[in-house]
Amino acid sequence: MTSGPGAAGSFGRAADQPVIESDLSGVRHKLARAMKEARSLEMAVSQWKASTTFGVGLEPSAESRSTLDHVIEMSRSFPHDQWSTLFGEIGYLARSSLDNVHTLLASRVSAGAKLPARTAFPITTSEELWTAWAERHLMLPGWVLNRYYVTQPFRNQYHGLRGLHWANNKDKHVWLRDVRVAVVGDVDFGGFAVEGRVDEGDLRLALRPGSNVFSRGTRRIVASSFDVGHPVLESTSPGKAEVEVELLFDVGYAEYKLPEVAELVRRVGDVVDYVALGDVRALHRYFRAPSFVTQSAPGDQGGSSRSLSEGAPLPE
Numbered sequence: 456m457t458s459g460p461g462a463a464g465s466f467g468r469a470a471d472q473p474v475i476e477s478d479l480s481g482v483r484h485k486l487a488r489a490m491k492e493a494r495s496l497e498m499a500v501s502q503w504k505a506s507t508t509f510g511v512g513l514e515p516s517a518e519s520r521s522t523l524d525h526v527i528e529m530s531r532s533f534p535h536d537q538w539s540t541l542f543g544e545i546g547y548l549a550r551s552s553l554d555n556v557h558t559l560l561a562s563r564v565s566a567g568a569k570l571p572a573r574t575a576f577p578i579t580t581s582e583e584l585w586t587a588w589a590e591r592h593l594m595l596p597g598w599v600l601n602r603y604y605v606t607q608p609f610r611n612q613y614h615g616l617r618g619l620h621w622a623n624n625k626d627k628h629v630w631l632r633d634v635r636v637a638v639v640g641d642v643d644f645g646g647f648a649v650e651g652r653v654d655e656g657d658l659r660l661a662l663r664p665g666s667n668v669f670s671r672g673t674r675r676i677v678a679s680s681f682d683v684g685h686p687v688l689e690s691t692s693p694g695k696a697e698v699e700v701e702l703l704f705d706v707g708y709a710e711y712k713l714p715e716v717a718e719l720v721r722r723v724g725d726v727v728d729y730v731a732l733g734d735v736r737a738l739h740r741y742f743r744a745p746s747f748v749t750q751s752a753p754g755d756q757g758g759s760s761r762s763l764s765e766g767a768p769l770p771e
Contacts, residue, residue, distance in 0.1 A: 589603075
């Protein structure tokens, strides 16, 4: 499905470019609002981090005298409901911007043909689902379907639209509850002493992973437990410690980190520019590796950067 030069349409618009920038005023306001909400969320998280302290240490486990728990405790729980609501608002504004563009574009190009009920901008996760959607929308010209097709998340290794679709649907019907704070990087927990004369080299630690995430309403987690094989006499703990944390948003198939939320709004803007205005440069930006991929996250060894050319092929 490719587009070619179109004949002039009504109001001086080309047949393959029926939408002009002035038509998108409402969409631009929505995306600007979504970005403002994303910045507000970033600021709220930053302020919470700055005013929250963490205590870490080793504690005797209820399991046995030879077992110790690695414990991390926050001075206060994070404001889950506030952050979840902001995330939901960001998702709504971004998703409805795409739907607004679809409705506007379809009304201009469908030549009076009736669209399916409750039609929306397609966000499909496989070739089969895309084909099913396209077959229900054959009243749309091929160039429109082509523009939609190349923006589908299964054609882009950075599946932002997929997470947006999932989160917005859940927020509308269930309310997003799956926002968590994760501890990243290394944390010093202190030391311990055991009964008897035991050389350090003879200790065999049986480690059992715990959890590194704080869920809604929780302030204390057991990051791990380990059995030292000998009764523990005492343990020493550093008390307060520098602990690096990051925010995680459940989007069904994965978890988004905070930088991905603001990045997602920008990428929706790229889709709008390409689908509505035919801006191929915007499509290239959409397929480019997001900034959060090309930067080292706290605790990463060498970062997680990927080549900017790894996305799906772009149309000419």
